Amino acid sequence: MKITKFVTLITVVAVLAFAGQGCKKRPGRTTPLPGQAASGVGSDTTGNPIGSGNPITTAPPMIGGETPTTMKANADGTFGAASGSIEGRPKDREKFKAFTVYFDFDRSVIKSSEASKVDSVAGQFKNENPACDLLIEGHCDERGTAEYNRALGERRALAIREYLIRAGVNGEKIHTVSFGKDQPVALGHDEASWAKNRRGEFILVLPK
Amino acid sequence: MKLTRLFLTAVLCSVLPVTVLAATDDAIRIDREATASGLDFPPAIPIHITGFSGEVDKTIKNDLFFMGFRLVSEKEARYLLQGKNEPGRVEGVLYDPFTKQTKVAKAFTGSGTRSQTHALADAVAQAAERIPIAQTKIAFLVQPSGVGPGEIYVADYDGYSAQSVTQDGVIVAAPAWGKGSTLFYTSYKFGKPDIFSQNLSTGARKAVARFNGLNSSVAISADGRRLAMILGKSGNPDLYVSDIDGGNLRQLTTGKAVNASPCWSPDGRTICFCSDRTGVTALYTISAEGGALTRVPTTVGRPTEPDWSPDGKYIVFTSQRRGGFDICVVSMDGSRRGQTTSLVEGEDPVWAPNSRAVVFARNVNHRHVLSLLDVPSKQVKDVARISGSASSPSWAR
Numbered sequence: 345m346k347i348t349k350f351v352t353l354i355t356v357v358a359v360l361a362f363a364g365q366g367c368k369k370r371p372g373r374t375t376p377l378p379g380q381a382a383s384g385v386g387s388d389t390t391g392n393p394i395g396s397g398n399p400i401t402t403a404p405p406m407i408g409g410e411t412p413t414t415m416k417a418n419a420d421g422t423f424g425a426a427s428g429s430i431e432g433r434p435k436d437r438e439k440f441k442a443f444t445v446y447f448d449f450d451r452s453v454i455k456s457s458e459a460s461k462v463d464s465v466a467g468q469f470k471n472e473n474p475a476c477d478l479l480i481e482g483h484c485d486e487r488g489t490a491e492y493n494r495a496l497g498e499r500r501a502l503a504i505r506e507y508l509i510r511a512g513v514n515g516e517k518i519h520t521v522s523f524g525k526d527q528p529v530a531l532g533h534d535e536a537s538w539a540k541n542r543r544g545e546f547i548l549v550l551p552k
Numbered sequence: 553m554k555l556t557r558l559f560l561t562a563v564l565c566s567v568l569p570v571t572v573l574a575a576t577d578d579a580i581r582i583d584r585e586a587t588a589s590g591l592d593f594p595p596a597i598p599i600h601i602t603g604f605s606g607e608v609d610k611t612i613k614n615d616l617f618f619m620g621f622r623l624v625s626e627k628e629a630r631y632l633l634q635g636k637n638e639p640g641r642v643e644g645v646l647y648d649p650f651t652k653q654t655k656v657a658k659a660f661t662g663s664g665t666r667s668q669t670h671a672l673a674d675a676v677a678q679a680a681e682r683i684p685i686a687q688t689k690i691a692f693l694v695q696p697s698g699v700g701p702g703e704i705y706v707a708d709y710d711g712y713s714a715q716s717v718t719q720d721g722v723i724v725a726a727p728a729w730g731k732g733s734t735l736f737y738t739s740y741k742f743g744k745p746d747i748f749s750q751n752l753s754t755g756a757r758k759a760v761a762r763f764n765g766l767n768s769s770v771a772i773s774a775d776g777r778r779l780a781m782i783l784g785k786s787g788n789p790d791l792y793v794s795d796i797d798g799g800n801l802r803q804l805t806t807g808k809a810v811n812a813s814p815c816w817s818p819d820g821r822t823i824c825f826c827s828d829r830t831g832v833t834a835l836y837t838i839s840a841e842g843g844a845l846t847r848v849p850t851t852v853g854r855p856t857e858p859d860w861s862p863d864g865k866y867i868v869f870t871s872q873r874r875g876g877f878d879i880c881v882v883s884m885d886g887s888r889r890g891q892t893t894s895l896v897e898g899e900d901p902v903w904a905p906n907s908r909a910v911v912f913a914r915n916v917n918h919r920h921v922l923s924l925l926d927v928p929s930k931q932v933k934d935v936a937r938i939s940g941s942a943s944s945p946s947w948a949r
Contacts, residue, residue, distance in 0.1 A: 430743075431742055431743060450828070450833075452810070486699075486918075487872070488856075488872065489812075489813070489856045489857050489870055489872070489877070489899055489900070490725060490726070490900075490943065490944060491725070491726055491768060491769045491782070491812045491813045491856075491857065492810065492812040492813060492826060492833070492856045492857075494725065494726075494738075494745065494766065494768050494769070494782075494812070495766065495768075495769070495782055495789035495810045495811060495812040496789075496810050496812075498765055498766035498784040498789045499788065499789055499808075499809075499810050501765070502765065502784060502787055502788060502789075505787075506787070519764065519765070520764070520765040520766070520784060521743065521744040521745070521765070521766075522745065522765070522766050522784070522789075523723065524725075525699065526699050526700050526723050526725075527699075527700060527723075528699060533918060
């Protein structure tokens with residue numbers, strides 16, 4: 345048999361602290377939460393239906409108000425300089441479209457089957473207007489994690505850049521950008537699509 | 553065991569409901585069985601919760617679960633939480649039936665019901681000597697179509713109160729919290745991946761790294777003073793460290809290999825990242841001052857996206873296998889070092905400040921949903937839904 349002891353415990357919150365204040369409304373008993381306006385994050389979501397999540401169908405308020413547009417230079421002063429030379433210039437994506445280079449899964453080596461395309465681009469680019477630049481885009485298939493693929497796409501673009509330099513193209517004219525797995529050309533989830541997405545594209549950057 | 557509740561209904565005084573408890577001779581039953589994951593975590597604290605209703609009830613139970621509590625009957629409970637909620641007010645009393653002490657007796661007003669509920673949950677956690685996380689924030693990427701352009705958002709850790717940080721209309725990626733309401737991330741605003749920091753109070757943004765080629769995967773040291781990141785400027789995606797503003801830049805890796813996803817050890821002395829430098833993707837550690845690489849001896853395939861627990865004991869990471877990803881942890885602690893445990897399907901895992909919960913991205917029909925994982929029990933619960941695909945979380949800690 346279980347012996348049950350009834351212990352009556354009456355806990356009166358902070359009675360002692362407020363003993364002298366009488367029994368009126370005592371806002372001091374509550375703990376007001378710090379206002380979150382200062383940080384710009386957090387808002388009252390009591391309007392949400394219970395247990396249903398909060399799908400966002402319209403643009404929610406943006407932190408800090410307006411879209412930030414002003415930016416300061418890098419600490420080492422490289423802001424706008426290192427990569428700025430092709431920024432805002434017209435681009436010809438068709439010129440070298442036939443020479444898109446394809447890669448094996450998780451590899452950045454230019455296969456022998458692809459090398460002639462890079463040779464062709466090198467030959468043609470050397471005859472372009474010297475005011476043109478060349479941008480190489482590195483892309484990956486959807487397998488692999490986002491940041492790994494962003495680095496892999498850069499590795500692919502840089503591998504092509506190295507090949508072009510060996511083929512006599514001025515390295516200062518060759519820029520790289522990795523899109524990781526964010527810009528697939530084929531949207532299937534199979535090897536046929538993946539093979540098309542593991543690629544390096546050549547974009548001719550025209551003078552301003 | 554009987555429980556009698558005595559409600560003091562002195563309205564003017566609005567005294568909290570008082571719990572009248574029956575002590576028992578039953579021994580405290582603390583769960584000493586191995587956790588579902590087999591990992592060495594403090595056992596979940598048995599708690600019995602009564603009195604809350606609706607959204608508050610759901611929210612506080614969710615909060616306490618991810619802070620290491622489990623719901624049990626009165627009889628099994630180590631703590632009893634009796635609460636009450638009404639519009640604009642959440643209150644609760646945490647009672648320890650064994651010491652017969654009231655551990656928490658608080659009411660919260662102002663700032664919204666969810667905030668009040670999280671504040672009470674944190675007070676309960678602290679009273680039970682668990683690290684509070686209910687009022688912490690996460691940042692993450694939302695892509696309306698699953699790939700390509702998206703925006704960075706911040707929200708409560710459970711996904712509510714989401715707000716956009718960027719409105720660039722381009723590809724953005726890899727948000728990472730710094731100290732003092734500062735968020736770092738990658739944006740293609742200028743046509744290529746560059747790293748920015750944004751003050752969430754003012755909205756002011758500045759470039760941290762805008763070198764040739766890749767600038768991405770930024771990670772902030774626990775003291776908020778150093779950055780680790782992947783830059784392609786020297787002809788290979790390499791690991792760099794710098795001061796918090798991008799100054800004093802230093803290259804740590806060399807060679808021709810993919811290097812990605814750095815994270816800091818909690819003491820700021822070591823960086824863990826992934827690399828394919830041997831031809832096989834693996835996790836490596838390196839001193840934040842540079843030097844030799846040490847391979848982290850995981851026993852699963854293609855590990856990426858490491859995140860070091862704030863207590864230093866584990867690294868959680870993504871393992872890639874045919875057809876998907878798994879969340880795994882590897883012990884970094886003493887004799888268990890290298891012991892690898894596979895937890896659930898998913899990617900992008902990051903630790904909560906309590907080194908117990910993890911937020912990660914769960915694949916649902918080629919889109920992502922953010923989920924919370926209680927590592928010891930391997931139990932998973934999605935955060936509040938954001939339309940579109942939500943991934944790449946970072947937990948403010």
